[in-house]
Amino acid sequence: xxxxxxxxxxxxxxxxxxxxxxNLTFEENKIYGLLGRNGAGKSTLLSVITDRNFANNGEVKxxxxxxxxxxxxxxxxxxxxxxxxxxxxxxLTQIIKDSESxxxxxxxxxxxxxxxxxxxxxxxxxxxLSTGYNSIFKLILALCxxxxxxxxxxxxxxxxxNHRELFYSELIQSYSDNPRTFIISTHLIxxxxxxxxDVIVLDQGRVILNQPVEDVLAxxxxxVGPEKxxxxxxxxxxxxxxxxxxxIRANYVYxxxxxxxxxxTVQLSNFDLQKLFIFLTNQYExxxxxxxx
Amino acid sequence: xxxxxxTKFLFRKQIIGLGEMYVLLFAAxxxxxxxxxxxxxxxxxxxxxxxxRGTWVTAAFGIYMFAISTVSYExxxxxxxxxxxxxTFFNSQIIVNGLLILIGNxxxxxxxxxxxxxxxxxxxxxxxxxSYVGYFHNPFVGFIFNYLFSGLLLMVGALSGMxxxxxxxxxxxxxxxxxxxxxxxxxxxxxxxxxxxxxxDDRFQMTWVANFxxxxxxxxxxxxxxxxxxxxxxVIMSVVMLLIVRYLFSKKQLKRE
Numbered sequence: 001x002x003x004x005x006x007x008x009x010x011x012x013x014x015x016x017x018x019x020x021x022x023n024l025t026f027e028e029n030k031i032y033g034l035l036g037r038n039g040a041g042k043s044t045l046l047s048v049i050t051d052r053n054f055a056n057n058g059e060v061k062x063x064x065x066x067x068x069x070x071x072x073x074x075x076x077x078x079x080x081x082x083x084x085x086x087x088x089x090x091x092l093t094q095i096i097k098d099s100e101s102x103x104x105x106x107x108x109x110x111x112x113x114x115x116x117x118x119x120x121x122x123x124x125x126x127x128x129l130s131t132g133y134n135s136i137f138k139l140i141l142a143l144c145x146x147x148x149x150x151x152x153x154x155x156x157x158x159x160x161x162n163h164r165e166l167f168y169s170e171l172i173q174s175y176s177d178n179p180r181t182f183i184i185s186t187h188l189i190x191x192x193x194x195x196x197x198d199v200i201v202l203d204q205g206r207v208i209l210n211q212p213v214e215d216v217l218a219x220x221x222x223x224v225g226p227e228k229x230x231x232x233x234x235x236x237x238x239x240x241x242x243x244x245x246x247x248i249r250a251n252y253v254y255x256x257x258x259x260x261x262x263x264x265t266v267q268l269s270n271f272d273l274q275k276l277f278i279f280l281t282n283q284y285e286x287x288x289x290x291x292x293x
Numbered sequence: 294x295x296x297x298x299x300t301k302f303l304f305r306k307q308i309i310g311l312g313e314m315y316v317l318l319f320a321a322x323x324x325x326x327x328x329x330x331x332x333x334x335x336x337x338x339x340x341x342x343x344x345x346r347g348t349w350v351t352a353a354f355g356i357y358m359f360a361i362s363t364v365s366y367e368x369x370x371x372x373x374x375x376x377x378x379x380x381t382f383f384n385s386q387i388i389v390n391g392l393l394i395l396i397g398n399x400x401x402x403x404x405x406x407x408x409x410x411x412x413x414x415x416x417x418x419x420x421x422x423x424s425y426v427g428y429f430h431n432p433f434v435g436f437i438f439n440y441l442f443s444g445l446l447l448m449v450g451a452l453s454g455m456x457x458x459x460x461x462x463x464x465x466x467x468x469x470x471x472x473x474x475x476x477x478x479x480x481x482x483x484x485x486x487x488x489x490x491x492x493x494d495d496r497f498q499m500t501w502v503a504n505f506x507x508x509x510x511x512x513x514x515x516x517x518x519x520x521x522x523x524x525x526x527x528v529i530m531s532v533v534m535l536l537i538v539r540y541l542f543s544k545k546q547l548k549r550e
Contacts, residue, residue, distance in 0.1 A: 013549070052373050052547040069543075071295045074376035083547070085374035087367055101298050102375040147376075 001028045002063055002076065002148045004049070004181065009058035011044055011205075018044045020205045022058070026149065026181055033196035033213075034185040037281050041205040042185040043081060046151050050079040062149075075103060080142040081153035084134065088127025092137060095126060105146035110174065114140045117166060131158030139167060143174045153185045168195060189274040199273065203281045213273065220276055221253040225266035233266050241279035252279055299377055299385035303368060307361055307389060311397070314357050322349060342412055350404050351419060354397040355450050362390065362454030366462045369545050383542040387535070390451050398444045406436070419443060424510075427517035442520060445527045452534035459541035465548060 004026040011019040018041045036042045047053040049060050051067055060067045067073040086095050100106035115122050118136045135157050142150050156164045184192055199216055201209035223230050227249040238255040323344050330339035372382050405418040421442040429435035461469045509526050511519035
């Protein structure tokens with residue numbers, strides 16, 4: 001059982017703090033959603049985890065061993081990102097061959113099927129690929145290389161709706177055939193909400209949420225009704241946002257509800273991950289700070 | 294062992310590049326002049342021996358080694374994408390450079406001894422042959438030291454390329470451009486100033502600098518130059534540069550592009 005641990009990672013570019021004391025644990029055979037707005041530090045964190053860039057502080061370990069300059073641990077991860085690290089002049093077949101050699105394996109059967117399903121011309125040069133097919137090619141590599149940790153940074157960049165749908169279904173199929181850890185960094189929350197088992201929200205270089213999706217959704221409550229009743233009912237709760245339609249108010253609560261009595265005029269339901277994300281990340285920008293007061 | 298896999302990967306890439314360079318050079322130096330002679334009707338003036346007389350074949354390999362040694366960021370990108378650590382990349386690159394030098398140096402000397410010397414009766418085919426070969430009375434020992442000396446020169450050239458290339462990759466493209474523009478200017482001014490002062494100074498012949506240079510070059514008032522001080526100097530330089538390159542490799546990171 002392999003565990004990826006990120007301990008006290010901080011990273012700055014000049015005077016800009018991109019990551020501040022990040023502590024995370026990625027367990028085996030789970031699909032994590034790493035969510036955050038643009039510039040939240042998602043890509044930098046993945047870059048540090050895979051030793052592409054150095055952190056200013058902290059360490060990344062797999063099974064208690066530092067990954068820094070460690071071939072055996074680095075070989076357990078594959079990071080697919082929008083940054084192109086393959087030579088534009090290389091043929092796709094050659095890249096697959098070289099990657100297979102360096103990782104010590106490749107699922108050709110799956111790759112052949114994916115190449116056919118996505119309609120990828122494998123005899124092309126990497127530099128000739130469109131943005132969408134560039135992502136598709138790297139996704140095929142990510143799914144077919146024998147690694148324990150698959151890190152996908154904005155995996156559906158440039159993919160049309162059909163290809164996105166196909167990718168998600170292939171991802172689930174690949175996971176069920178060969179369970180391993182996936183870390184999917186994205187801001188398209190709706191698309192991954194049904195896939196991920198755990199959610200991590202990064203905001204301004206800090207982890208503001210790190211929990212199983214099930215637990216998170218169980219703590220999401222929307223309280224809808226007349227403004228006065230809703231305000232009265234949610235007083236003292238962790239209200240992270242609200243909507244108003246005429247005289248009807250919806251207060252969004254994150255956290256456990258206590259035993260208070262629900263008025264007949266007020267309805268209680270759950271809201272989705274995307275809404276939670278928006279409220280949480282806005283809150284940290286000060287937009288709806290003190291919402292619950 | 295990942296080092297073996299990375300070594301194979303780098304070697305395949307760089308040996309293909311070397312082959313392509315030789316094909317291009319042979320085409321440029323031998324085939325093109327022949328075609329021009331054929332077209333212009335002066336085929337009787339074309340001489341294969343004349344075309345081969347120059348030392349471009351041997352010089353080309355040294356230039357190639359220097360050039361490919363300066364370029365490492367592309368390989369770093371591919372290798373870090375494939376879970377290869379910096380020390381493994383460094384070890385493999387050094388092994389590959391060693392193998393290429395072994396092949397290129399063997400080819401160069403074979404070309405000198407089997408083509409240049411018998412065909413066009415060339416004598417001073419490289420630095421060793423023009424300065425140090427007379428030190429050895431036994432031609433076979435002379436050949437061995439020629440091989441060693443040429444290999445060491447190629448090694449120091451390749452390591453110089455690695456130091457320059459890997460130093461530059463630590464910076465952004467903008468800073469790299471500034472360094473590439475400013476360094477030759479500062480270097481030229483420094484060399485020009487120093488040289489003019491030295492040349493103008495009649496006492497230079499007596500200074501320790503001149504004596505030290507003579508010692509390093511192996512100058513002997515009795516005649517033939519002694520190659521050993523130079524060999525030792527090159528070995529020391531190589532070790533120092535190897536340590537610098539290893540340090541620079543350990544600092545490699547992906548740039549924000």
